[in-house]
Amino acid sequence: MNQMNTWTQVDRYITERLIPHDPVLEKVLAANQEAGLPAIDVTPNQGKLLNIWAQMQGAKRILEIGTLGGYSTIWLARALPAGGQLVTIELDPHHAETARANISLAGLDDIVELRAGDALEQLALLEKEQAAPFDLIFIDADKPSNPAYLKWALHFSRKGTVIIGDNVVRDGEIINENSSDPRVIGVREFYDLLAEEPGITATAIQTVGSKGYDGFAIGIVNRNSEETAG
Numbered sequence: 001m002n003q004m005n006t007w008t009q010v011d012r013y014i015t016e017r018l019i020p021h022d023p024v025l026e027k028v029l030a031a032n033q034e035a036g037l038p039a040i041d042v043t044p045n046q047g048k049l050l051n052i053w054a055q056m057q058g059a060k061r062i063l064e065i066g067t068l069g070g071y072s073t074i075w076l077a078r079a080l081p082a083g084g085q086l087v088t089i090e091l092d093p094h095h096a097e098t099a100r101a102n103i104s105l106a107g108l109d110d111i112v113e114l115r116a117g118d119a120l121e122q123l124a125l126l127e128k129e130q131a132a133p134f135d136l137i138f139i140d141a142d143k144p145s146n147p148a149y150l151k152w153a154l155h156f157s158r159k160g161t162v163i164i165g166d167n168v169v170r171d172g173e174i175i176n177e178n179s180s181d182p183r184v185i186g187v188r189e190f191y192d193l194l195a196e197e198p199g200i201t202a203t204a205i206q207t208v209g210s211k212g213y214d215g216f217a218i219g220i221v222n223r224n225s226e227e228t229a230g
Helices: 003-018 023-034 044-057 071-077 093-105 119-128 143-155 170-175 182-196
Strands: 061-065 085-090 112-116 136-139 162-166 200-209 212-221
Touching (some): 003 044, 023 071, 023 093, 044 136, 044 200, 061 071, 061 143, 071 085, 071 093, 071 112, 071 136, 085 093, 093 112, 119 143, 136 143, 143 162, 162 200, 170 182, 182 200, 182 212
Parallel strands (some): 061 085, 061 136, 085 112, 136 162
Antiparallel strands (some): 162 212, 200 212
């Protein structure tokens, strides 16, 4: 049995035992596939991990940068209490249209605000709208922009906000200081900012599974936004 096959089977084992059958989420994944979206959704066990993190945080306001078809959005939104809100941002109009339908299917229209457009432009609009700080921020969009997304995440944080970044190992390529891949460069600059910014305490963990070899970064903000470099 090759390594990748083992990882996939372990993911399947975890999912079968710890994640109840969910017809809505299965329909969401099927809709994403039918719509031709790239198969880069978080896995079910990763989705549940995001849900658990949001519950542990007691999050009432969540910001997600990078919606794709809304699979991770639904996992996160389901962790919110009554009156909670999730704002999610998606660049691709087709992805956003698919996500809107999936969010409606999950009965989360009143909880989720999907903003279609360039994430940096939408984040600037949120600032103009004087959006309140978020309790949890999930960064899972284009990797070259990760440093800019992290700066905005710090801006929209308060002391205690949890910031999570996905795909921060990239098959181990993050240790290649000579990489010309803009995604790797963006993630390396993301790490540099995490290391240099005193307003956040962070770590990262490597993961393997059906999506291959990658990882999550997670940090907790230890200053209010006006005290950080955001």
